[in-house]
Amino acid sequence: MLDLSKYQSIGAALKDALEEFANEVCLIESDREREKERLTYRDFKQRAHPLAKALQDAGFAAGDRASIIMTNQSKWLISAYAVFHAGGVLVPLDYKLTPDEQWQLLKHSGAKTLITEYPIWRQLSVSEGRSAAANVSTVLVTEAPKNADLAGTQRWEEYQGSSEPAFVPRARKDVACIVYSSGTGGRPKGCMMTHENYLEQCVALTSIYPFSPGVRYLSILPTNHAIDFMVGFFGPFICGAAVVHLRTLRPEYVREAFSKYKITYVSLVPLVLKNLQKGLQARFDELPSGKRKVFNAIVAVNRALTKSRPRLGLSRRLLKRVHEPFGSELRAIIVGGAFAEPQTLQFFYDLGIPVANGYGLTEAGTAITVNDLQPFRADTVGKPLPGMEVRIVNPGADGIGEVAVRSKTIMSGYLNEPELTAEAIAEGWLMTGDLGRFDAAGHLQLFGRKKNMIVTEEGKNIYPEDIEAVFESLPVKESCVFAANYIWPQRSMVGEQLLLALHLEPGQTYTEDLRRDISTRNSKLLNYKRIHGVVLFEEDFPRTASLKIKRNALAERLRKLDRAAAFLPL
Amino acid sequence: MRTLEQTTQEVLDLASKHFNVPAGSLVPEDDFFKKLGIDSLQTLEMLSRLENHFGIELPDYEVQGVSDFRTLASRIQSRL
Numbered sequence: 001m002l003d004l005s006k007y008q009s010i011g012a013a014l015k016d017a018l019e020e021f022a023n024e025v026c027l028i029e030s031d032r033e034r035e036k037e038r039l040t041y042r043d044f045k046q047r048a049h050p051l052a053k054a055l056q057d058a059g060f061a062a063g064d065r066a067s068i069i070m071t072n073q074s075k076w077l078i079s080a081y082a083v084f085h086a087g088g089v090l091v092p093l094d095y096k097l098t099p100d101e102q103w104q105l106l107k108h109s110g111a112k113t114l115i116t117e118y119p120i121w122r123q124l125s126v127s128e129g130r131s132a133a134a135n136v137s138t139v140l141v142t143e144a145p146k147n148a149d150l151a152g153t154q155r156w157e158e159y160q161g162s163s164e165p166a167f168v169p170r171a172r173k174d175v176a177c178i179v180y181s182s183g184t185g186g187r188p189k190g191c192m193m194t195h196e197n198y199l200e201q202c203v204a205l206t207s208i209y210p211f212s213p214g215v216r217y218l219s220i221l222p223t224n225h226a227i228d229f230m231v232g233f234f235g236p237f238i239c240g241a242a243v244v245h246l247r248t249l250r251p252e253y254v255r256e257a258f259s260k261y262k263i264t265y266v267s268l269v270p271l272v273l274k275n276l277q278k279g280l281q282a283r284f285d286e287l288p289s290g291k292r293k294v295f296n297a298i299v300a301v302n303r304a305l306t307k308s309r310p311r312l313g314l315s316r317r318l319l320k321r322v323h324e325p326f327g328s329e330l331r332a333i334i335v336g337g338a339f340a341e342p343q344t345l346q347f348f349y350d351l352g353i354p355v356a357n358g359y360g361l362t363e364a365g366t367a368i369t370v371n372d373l374q375p376f377r378a379d380t381v382g383k384p385l386p387g388m389e390v391r392i393v394n395p396g397a398d399g400i401g402e403v404a405v406r407s408k409t410i411m412s413g414y415l416n417e418p419e420l421t422a423e424a425i426a427e428g429w430l431m432t433g434d435l436g437r438f439d440a441a442g443h444l445q446l447f448g449r450k451k452n453m454i455v456t457e458e459g460k461n462i463y464p465e466d467i468e469a470v471f472e473s474l475p476v477k478e479s480c481v482f483a484a485n486y487i488w489p490q491r492s493m494v495g496e497q498l499l500l501a502l503h504l505e506p507g508q509t510y511t512e513d514l515r516r517d518i519s520t521r522n523s524k525l526l527n528y529k530r531i532h533g534v535v536l537f538e539e540d541f542p543r544t545a546s547l548k549i550k551r552n553a554l555a556e557r558l559r560k561l562d563r564a565a566a567f568l569p570l
Numbered sequence: 571m572r573t574l575e576q577t578t579q580e581v582l583d584l585a586s587k588h589f590n591v592p593a594g595s596l597v598p599e600d601d602f603f604k605k606l607g608i609d610s611l612q613t614l615e616m617l618s619r620l621e622n623h624f625g626i627e628l629p630d631y632e633v634q635g636v637s638d639f640r641t642l643a644s645r646i647q648s649r650l
Contacts, residue, residue, distance in 0.1 A: 071630070095634070096635075117631070119629070119631040120631070247629070250617065251614060527604070527609075527610070
């Protein structure tokens, strides 16, 4: 691994990594059963440098912003490298957002260059939102068919400079990436992450989960996500490890990839982990009762022998049939993006597959705490990473309060939002909005959220105010969306739901027609943004002088209603 | 060559069989996430079944943002 204390920027560290590990495999890309790419670090450099040069030839300079909207693939990382080499600021956007949302964030970020895939561009190019983002002057499109109409854009594959690009140095405090933690509604939250944030986070994470040449990371979480950017790009690269990309995420091909490529690490969101658990459990349930008893006994033996620490070799021998489909090289499944249920984590650990669960948020530079497996604990999110100061603000009698964190990995602020930044970071401490407490062993336990938001099992942060637009013209007096647990705190990190608070017109009743209208509008939202129920409120919503709804005050009044009676499922 | 209507009907039949809902209870306009109560992973599983049935490859990006049977069927139709 490179000594990151010597480096000022992501670009400088990556540049040296390409030299240091020139002969190691850095990228494998597979499409179903076909392997499309296998690149060494030397090959990677040969692909990335012409792109960096072409960007520079087109006037792309230090501090200029370039956005990537792509599914996980080699060209994502090659493009990102080229942007950093040219001194640019990367704006990684979620390819699952709608085209209008993507244009909105492109506009907000001030990106002048967009790098995207043809299928995504096909939708972006016809989206109405396009006209708003005049700042995007260069569009590079990958994998466009030969006869595709690319009016105004350029083929990524042909966008190449002919000489070596100049390396553009950046300082540690310069912004490296603008990462959108949520929100395409009124106030997009673009976290300005500095080079220092990434360099420090990488040192902290690799001190617990080291990468090295020969290690293979399966990149499934979208690379725009802070976790995959760190453990599926920067982390492995500065250690000479390899990243495996799959062009389809069908379960059968993902399963096959584990054994085919002898995967060492993979990151999953809790939803996928739970599905994996269900699949394995179904297989175990099919065993004849005699075999089942033997299997359960072996699992119990493994659990006893790994109580204090993982013993991977032993577990792989004891539970060979379980480990073989995973390639028998898996060291840990990294789970993140949302809260994972303890019983799921325990299920995998008992099978000899450690799950590295932790806790973090984009604003904190990915991870704040992580389970170091010494010993494994399913009931906590682990201990603070090296370099992280974590404290509990205003704890109650039970020790539970808001989690605050201070470290060199905390973002420099939200882009163009000084007020939001001041609310989030007070005297260097990032207020997470999550409720937690430390136990005697120094592990952090989480107990729900203080803020009006939900995090889905797929790792999506949803802010209720971002989805209200679809309900705006409902034939009611007024409406407002909330996270149910914000109104009625559950002291739980799972089962989060959104609700629509409705104040009906005088004499109006909640009819089947109205319910259907809400349901139809709801179906226009992406499935993870949908509301689950309605709460009827019989008074005027409290409002500010400028007639904005006072959300906190309304939430307080709604809290007085009995949840079970008031929540009408949609 | 199938017509779009035939393709749509076959998609509905296959979905109702795969997710054990009564035949005829699904219509082209249905939101399959909601009607079948499935998540994005289960949708990918359904796509694999559809690919086998129609003998095509349907890249994941083709179904990005698609949530109703009619649009899904039209994406399949364009690859038949």
